[in-house]
Amino acid sequence: xxxxxxxxxxxxxxxxxxxxxxxxxxxxxxxxxxxxxxxxxxxxxxxxxxxxxxxxxxxxxxxxxxxxxxxxxxxxxxxxxxxxxxxxxxxxxxxxxxxxxxxxxxxxxxxxxxxxxxxxxxxxxxxxxxxxxxxxxxxxxxxxxxxxxxxxxxxxxxxxxxxxxxxxxxxxxxxxxxxxxxxxxxxxxxxxxxxxxxxxxxxxxxxxxxxxxxxxxxxxxxxxxxxxxxxxxxxxxxxxxxxxxxxxxxxxxxxxxxxxxxxxxxxxxxxxxxxxxxxxxxxxxxxxxxxxxxxxxxxxxxxxxxxxxxxxxxxxxxxxxxxxxxxxxxxxxxxxxxxxxxxxxxxxxxxxxxxxxxxxxxxxxxxxxxxxxxxxxxxxxxxxxxxxxxxxxxxxxxxxxxx
Numbered sequence: 001x002x003x004x005x006x007x008x009x010x011x012x013x014x015x016x017x018x019x020x021x022x023x024x025x026x027x028x029x030x031x032x033x034x035x036x037x038x039x040x041x042x043x044x045x046x047x048x049x050x051x052x053x054x055x056x057x058x059x060x061x062x063x064x065x066x067x068x069x070x071x072x073x074x075x076x077x078x079x080x081x082x083x084x085x086x087x088x089x090x091x092x093x094x095x096x097x098x099x100x101x102x103x104x105x106x107x108x109x110x111x112x113x114x115x116x117x118x119x120x121x122x123x124x125x126x127x128x129x130x131x132x133x134x135x136x137x138x139x140x141x142x143x144x145x146x147x148x149x150x151x152x153x154x155x156x157x158x159x160x161x162x163x164x165x166x167x168x169x170x171x172x173x174x175x176x177x178x179x180x181x182x183x184x185x186x187x188x189x190x191x192x193x194x195x196x197x198x199x200x201x202x203x204x205x206x207x208x209x210x211x212x213x214x215x216x217x218x219x220x221x222x223x224x225x226x227x228x229x230x231x232x233x234x235x236x237x238x239x240x241x242x243x244x245x246x247x248x249x250x251x252x253x254x255x256x257x258x259x260x261x262x263x264x265x266x267x268x269x270x271x272x273x274x275x276x277x278x279x280x281x282x283x284x285x286x287x288x289x290x291x292x293x294x295x296x297x298x299x300x301x302x303x304x305x306x307x308x309x310x311x312x313x314x315x316x317x318x319x320x321x322x323x324x325x326x327x328x329x330x331x332x333x334x335x336x337x338x339x340x341x342x343x344x345x346x347x348x349x350x351x352x353x354x355x356x357x358x359x360x361x362x363x364x365x366x367x368x369x370x371x372x373x374x375x376x377x378x379x380x381x382x383x384x385x386x387x388x389x390x391x392x393x394x395x396x397x398x399x400x401x402x403x
Contacts, residue, residue: 007053009350010343023048039070050380054345056129056373061086062397083403092134094399097124100144107198109152112190115160116152122388123148125395129374130264130367138209139267142202146217146263149195150224150256156188157228163236170229173222195221206267213266216275220259220266227253235315244340247320248290257292257371258285264367274364287347288368292375293317294337294344300383301330348372 008015026044028034035041052060065082068074097120104120127143157166169188172180178196181189199218206214231254262278278285297316304316321333352365377384384390 007051007349009346009353039067042067050376054373054376056377057370058089058128058132058398059377059394062403065403086403089132089134090399090403092137093124093128096137096141096144097121097399100124100141103145104148107194109191109194112187113152113155116155117386119151119385119388120144120148121395121399122385122391123151125391125398126374126378126385127260128398129377130260130370131268136268138205139264142206142217142267143260143263145198145202146221147256147260149198149221150259152191153225153228154256156191157225157232161188163232166229166232170225173225176218176222211266211269213269213272213275216266217263220263224254224256224259227256230254238315241323242315242320243324244317244320244337247315247317248293251293251317252281252286252289255289255293255296257289257375260371261285261288261364261367264371265364268363268367270363278364282351284348284351284365284368287344287351288372288375290344291341291372292379294341295375295379296383298334298337299379299381300386301334303383303386345372 008019026048030041030045030048035044046063061082065079065086068079068082100120109116110118124140124144127140127147130143131139156169161169165185165188168183168185169192172184172188172192176196178193181192184192199221202217203214206217231250234250258278258281262275265275265278281289294317297318301316301318317337318330318333321327321336322330325332325336327333327336348369352369378391379385382390388395
């Protein structure tokens with residue numbers, strides 16, 4: 001009942017009441033230890049932490065194999081096949097990570113961009129949460145390379161560059177040629193040329209594979225930089241009070257959640273209609289972006305406030321929520337924003353429950369949900385991408401530890 005209640009939509013008061021009731025009773029049962037230590041107790045704790053529908057599939061597969069192995073009713077043949085499947089994909093993921101690590105070392109970006117986050121393993125883990133199937137191996141590599149660059153762009157626009165430098169970089173991206181690099185500061189010039197060279201190789205590879213949407217790779221990267229610049233410009237020039245909705249108008253596109261889903265559709269060969277539809281930020285896509293933006297802001301709020309300088313303070317949805325509602329305590333804003341996250345999950349469920357005649361193809365919806373699950377996993381309790389120590393146990397279980 002508890003997990004089922006989380007697959008609810010707006011206005012389902014009975015289901016919402018059932019969720020509140022079961023949550024209260026399950027929490028008390030765990031606290032009062034009325035459930036004896038067992039597989040059931042572990043599952044109850046896990047359900048209270050994150051409903052099944054919101055958990056990344058490969059992480060859940062790894063966990064449930066260990067649960068199923070302890071069940072007296074297990075089927076040994078099914079268990080053996082599950083372990084074999086996991087081991088095959090684990091070996092494939094490690095091959096991909098090896099190729100990506102060699103590529104990253106050859107780029108030598110860390111020598112020129114020491115301020116940027118070096119998160120190759122975490123990024124690949126993020127992308128396999130969006131597309132985990134073996135046939136999408138090259139797609140995962142493309143997604144990882146693309147979003148490693150996105151991560152660096154994020155650090156440049158958000159933390160390192162001046163607004164004028166950001167403008168120059170955005171203009172160079174729109175031009176998309178080597179000559180445009182001459183107008184950039186030294187650290188940007190090196191990075192810019194590496195981006196262009198890598199994207200051209202990806203486009204050539206996709207073309208050779210018969211993928212008809214290779215041009216979207218470049219277009220999505222250009223669009224992401226424009227989103228970053230628009231937010232940076234708005235943040236620096238805004239002089240009026242900011243509401244959460246005002247903030248989301250700029251920060252939803254710069255979350256780049258749409259870009260993850262759209263690029264995933266490109267590499268799996270989805271239709272042009274599906275790709276173009278995603279780029280319009282339909283309700284399900286906007287809901288996913290809101291979850292990504294807000295959950296990230298809440299998780300990283302304290303760290304960003306400690307690190308921000310007086311010259312360039314960080315204005316997130318948390319500050320906007322506090323200002324809009326006259327809150328004096330950040331905890332009140334956290335609670336209010338978590339309500340927005342729950343509402344956005346309900347928007348996603350509503351869109352998924354529409355009739356087959358009116359909803360987009362299943363791969364599109366699956367990509368949106370998988371992407372949102374990873375956002376929830378990475379940012380629910382803390383910013384695990386920026387500080388990946390919290391991911392060590394899970395990452396080891398996916399890549400390193402034999403099953």
